Amino acid sequence: MVSGIGAALSALVIGAPVVRAFVSPTLASPPKDDWVKVTDDTALLDVGVPIRLNFVVSEQDAWIESRMVKTVWLFSEDGEKFKAYNGRCTHLGCGYNFDKDANNFVCPCHRGRFDIKTGAVLDGPPPRPLDELEVQIRDSAVFVKYKEYRLGVPQRAEA
Template sequence: MNEHTYKKESVHHSGENGRRNFLKICSVVLTSLIGIAYAIPLIRAFISPAMQDTVTGSSGLFDIGNTNDCEVNVPRKVPIKGIKIDAWNKFPTTAIGAVWILMDKDKKFTAFSTICPHLGCGVDWDEDSGRFVCPCHDSYFDIEGNVLSGPSPRRLDTLETEIKQGKLFVKYQKMKLGISEKIPT
């Protein structure tokens, strides 16, 4: 009943509808303007981690240790220790990853990242079958890192190594996952 009071009234007053339409447009426009003005900083804050390096840390060559304690053709898992900066935190030297170190009979060293190129699980060495195996999706790799079977799109990622004064160093870096080329992230 009440609803009709003002509707009827508005018929009597010409121009009342025009005024109301103007108010409607103004209300929508002003609300949208506040919305946009507020959304800009909110969205900027929301997306900012995607535009910054939030997790960083030591890079370059990592000291793996003495080369004397390697056995020929037996992969050895060595943690990579470095400083990690995670958003606001700085962690003193902690494990930031690991590599499989392999020495062949000519005392040449190969380092594989333990990260499976498929989806990033930790690759394991299966001593019995002499293969690297990723426990998540059953990718198998031979001792040289080539794919034997399974979903991995590429071989295990080899990392550059260097020997200085009897010590082995590895250039540790993470690669993009799930693609056939080896590209650093």
């Protein structure tokens, strides 16, 4: 009798996660909100100087959840309107940096350069401008609609 109860409890303890693993991916797919809050306060940002902002996104693939660090660059000329660029170089996806002396973005992988105001390619092999993202200011927080695009191609197409 006791061993029967023990066996039943063991089956429950072991079986529940297995059942959940097969069932939950189909149940747990809330609508995806791509809007990400990248900073709480626009007043903390320097006007005319791009700033790199990192955030973590979780992606669910079947029953495997992965977390990845993503990057956007935020830029404003007047402190009111903001531009956001995906932090991946459009050539092969390297993370680019702000070159303060040249006042543009530079990619360390193949020396691609981009304009900070427009994202246009200034030099190097990138086939298209930086991927600009939608921005919303809610109260004083900045939200970016994060998307990724195919790399190494001249037309912007979602990945």
